[in-house]
Amino acid sequence: MALDEATLIKRLRERDERAFRQLVDEHQNRVFGLLVRMIGNASEAEDLMQEVFIQVFKAIDQFRGDAKLSTWLYRIAANTCKNRMKYLNRRSYSKTDALDPTTEGAEVEAGGQPLAARVPTPDRMLEGQQLDAIVQEAIATLDEDHKLLVVLRDMQDLSYEEICEVTGLNEGTVKSRLHRARMALKEKLAKRGV
Amino acid sequence: MNDLTHEQAQELFSDRYDGTLAPERDAELAAHLSSCEPCRREQAEFEDAMKAVKTASVKRSPRAPDQKEFTARVERTLSARSDGRFFGPKGIWGTMPMAIISLLMLAITLAIYLIAKRSTTGSLKEPIQRRDHGGEQLPRDLRNELPRP
Numbered sequence: 001m002a003l004d005e006a007t008l009i010k011r012l013r014e015r016d017e018r019a020f021r022q023l024v025d026e027h028q029n030r031v032f033g034l035l036v037r038m039i040g041n042a043s044e045a046e047d048l049m050q051e052v053f054i055q056v057f058k059a060i061d062q063f064r065g066d067a068k069l070s071t072w073l074y075r076i077a078a079n080t081c082k083n084r085m086k087y088l089n090r091r092s093y094s095k096t097d098a099l100d101p102t103t104e105g106a107e108v109e110a111g112g113q114p115l116a117a118r119v120p121t122p123d124r125m126l127e128g129q130q131l132d133a134i135v136q137e138a139i140a141t142l143d144e145d146h147k148l149l150v151v152l153r154d155m156q157d158l159s160y161e162e163i164c165e166v167t168g169l170n171e172g173t174v175k176s177r178l179h180r181a182r183m184a185l186k187e188k189l190a191k192r193g194v
Numbered sequence: 195m196n197d198l199t200h201e202q203a204q205e206l207f208s209d210r211y212d213g214t215l216a217p218e219r220d221a222e223l224a225a226h227l228s229s230c231e232p233c234r235r236e237q238a239e240f241e242d243a244m245k246a247v248k249t250a251s252v253k254r255s256p257r258a259p260d261q262k263e264f265t266a267r268v269e270r271t272l273s274a275r276s277d278g279r280f281f282g283p284k285g286i287w288g289t290m291p292m293a294i295i296s297l298l299m300l301a302i303t304l305a306i307y308l309i310a311k312r313s314t315t316g317s318l319k320e321p322i323q324r325r326d327h328g329g330e331q332l333p334r335d336l337r338n339e340l341p342r343p
Binding site (some may be wrong): 046156176 | 204205207209211219236240242243244246247249250251256257258259261265267268269271272280281290323
């Protein structure tokens with residue numbers, strides 16, 4: 001039987017292995033969604049997700065309980081992700097592939113030929129997976145803070161309150177930055193004919 | 195009423211999209227859009243972009259790794275990093291619930307007590323007494339069997 005959040009936290013603090021299993025089972029899909037959309041690569045996101053849960057296991061005593069466990073988890077995921085992106089940027093990592101590695105047309109190499117140039121007609125360009133790939137590519141080129149806000153709000157459907165807890169920003173700052181991020185995204189998508 | 199600049203009008207796009215724009219501001223924006231072609235175009239592009247993002251997020255939900263496999267992988271890593279302290283291989287004591295272990299210990303203690311009590315070499319009720327001045331006093335039953343002079 002699944003534990004309620006208060007009991008789950010108590011058991012996690014006791015390093016209860018079953019509680020940890022429940023935590024991973026319950027949250028891995030959403031954490032993976034955030035990471036893969038931020039980092040743009042499924043296998044990298046999976047490695048990162050492992051580090052996130054290990055960090056949660058080690059740092060659960062630092063969880064004060066004034067936010068939801070899922071929000072705290074998101075905060076750790078966001079910070080871990082930012083650190084990894086900095087590391088990857090230093091290593092000139094430029095792959096933005098693969099929310100679904102099996103999807104044809106999903107792979108976009110930022111350093112390669114522009115996606116728009118490879119797509120022959122506007123009609124085809126606007127079709128399903130290609131449109132999605134364009135959106136993902138456009139999001140990938142936003143700066144990190146903007147990307148995080150767009151992913152949290154517009155893809156992961158977090159409330160403004162939750163986003164404030166994850167990012168540590170106040171609501172006014174979140175709203176104004178998110179607006180700038182959305183406008184930047186609009187420009188990028190408009191240039192690609194969306 | 196229709197005093198918004200282009201910049202001010204465009205600043206309100208996000209709030210309108212989120213549904214958090216106050217009615218009077220919404221009316222001001224609507225009034226500005228009705229008379230401003232460039233802002234109307236910007237607004238349409240903004241809505242299209244948001245729609246595309248929403249569609250992509252729903253249609254293209256990332257395929258998470260196999261849940262059991264991933265959980266097992268995290269546990270293996272935690273076990274390795276904690277030198278088996280967590281999620282390590284466990285003997286019978288590690289896998290058995292604490293209540294069963296307690297009952298077993300109680301049963302073993304009881305069995306030892308009963309065996310000791312029935313022992314022919316002595317009784318728990320009548321422990322071997324020692325004399326204050328040295329040599330041991332024999333148990334009462336053995337004393338009677340000693341050869342008489």
